[in-house]
Amino acid sequence: MPKSFLDRILQTKLEELAVFTMPDRVCEQQEHYSLKKALRNANHELGLIAEVKQASPSKGIFAPRIIPARVAKAYARAGADAISVLTDRTYFHGSTEHLREVRGSVQLPILRKDFIIDERQIEEADRCGADAILLIAAALDPLKLHEFYLAAQDRGLESLVEVHCVEELERILRMFTPEIIGINNRNLKTFETSLSVTETVAKVVPNEVVLVSESGVHKAQDVCFLRDQGATAALVGEALICSGSPEQKICDLFGEVVKSNASFT
Numbered sequence: 001m002p003k004s005f006l007d008r009i010l011q012t013k014l015e016e017l018a019v020f021t022m023p024d025r026v027c028e029q030q031e032h033y034s035l036k037k038a039l040r041n042a043n044h045e046l047g048l049i050a051e052v053k054q055a056s057p058s059k060g061i062f063a064p065r066i067i068p069a070r071v072a073k074a075y076a077r078a079g080a081d082a083i084s085v086l087t088d089r090t091y092f093h094g095s096t097e098h099l100r101e102v103r104g105s106v107q108l109p110i111l112r113k114d115f116i117i118d119e120r121q122i123e124e125a126d127r128c129g130a131d132a133i134l135l136i137a138a139a140l141d142p143l144k145l146h147e148f149y150l151a152a153q154d155r156g157l158e159s160l161v162e163v164h165c166v167e168e169l170e171r172i173l174r175m176f177t178p179e180i181i182g183i184n185n186r187n188l189k190t191f192e193t194s195l196s197v198t199e200t201v202a203k204v205v206p207n208e209v210v211l212v213s214e215s216g217v218h219k220a221q222d223v224c225f226l227r228d229q230g231a232t233a234a235l236v237g238e239a240l241i242c243s244g245s246p247e248q249k250i251c252d253l254f255g256e257v258v259k260s261n262a263s264f265t
């Protein structure tokens with residue numbers, strides 16, 4: 001059997017973690033912002049986590065010259081409820097530096113987007129200014145995932161638990177009920193996206209959970225569709241970054257801000 005792409009990414013992570021050094025704290029951290037509360041109290045009819053993303057394994061580098069802090073400020077001005085920052089260097093050209101820069105530029109919850117397989121990465125996220133971390137069900141067994149979820153909680157960090165299919169979700173739900181569940185519309189083998197993944201998996205997500213639909217959102221109809229499936233929020237990267245004007249694109253996709261509580265500096 002050829003190794004799956006996720007296996008390759010996880011192998012690289014292991015190698016990187018072998019030479020890991022813990023960074024200093026970004027600043028005397030104030031209280032964490034709550035991702036869950038921000039999404040429940042969204043500025044648009046569907047919440048938005050806007051992602052700072054320069055590259056992906058399927059597309060290569062599509063935004064070589066973005067300035068993360070500047071992009072994050074534009075997202076905040078347009079009414080994004082939270083910011084996701086990719087920190088994986090090898091496959092997504094991100095970095096924890098981006099996380100620090102974004103932390104210094106917006107007063108919104110920040111999600112650290114990476115492949116977390118070691119508790120040290122949770123402390124690192126905290127030190128670099130994140131408010132939440134991503135935990136990928138396909139990368140962790142449910143026991144480990146729950147352990148990391150609790151470790152994050154101990155630090156005041158929330159977790160977005162990402163699944164790709166009903167089976168993955170059911171395995172997690174047998175163990176515990178996460179407060180925020182992300183359904184990734186991207187097939188990790190083919191990299192194709194289909195919002196029908198959210199349509200199928202959303203039916204199994206308990207009502208009280210904050211449901212985030214991730215990847216493959218490009219049009220205003222996509223946003224309407226996801227709202228109809230019961231999503232609380234969408235996580236959007238490429239469509240915003242590649243648009244040339246993230247502010248305009250957010251307005252095109254999400255419409256008018258229905259309630260302005262965005263704060264930014």
Ligand SMILES: O=P(O)(O)OC[C@@H](O)[C@@H](O)c1c[nH]c2ccccc12
Pocket residue numbers: 051053113114115162184193214215216217235236237238239
């Ligand atoms: O650029 P898109 O199609 O809007 O997707 C954003 C986000 O969902 C995607 O970057 C993502 C979802 N889950 C991940 C896990 C690791 C790395 C990246 C991701």
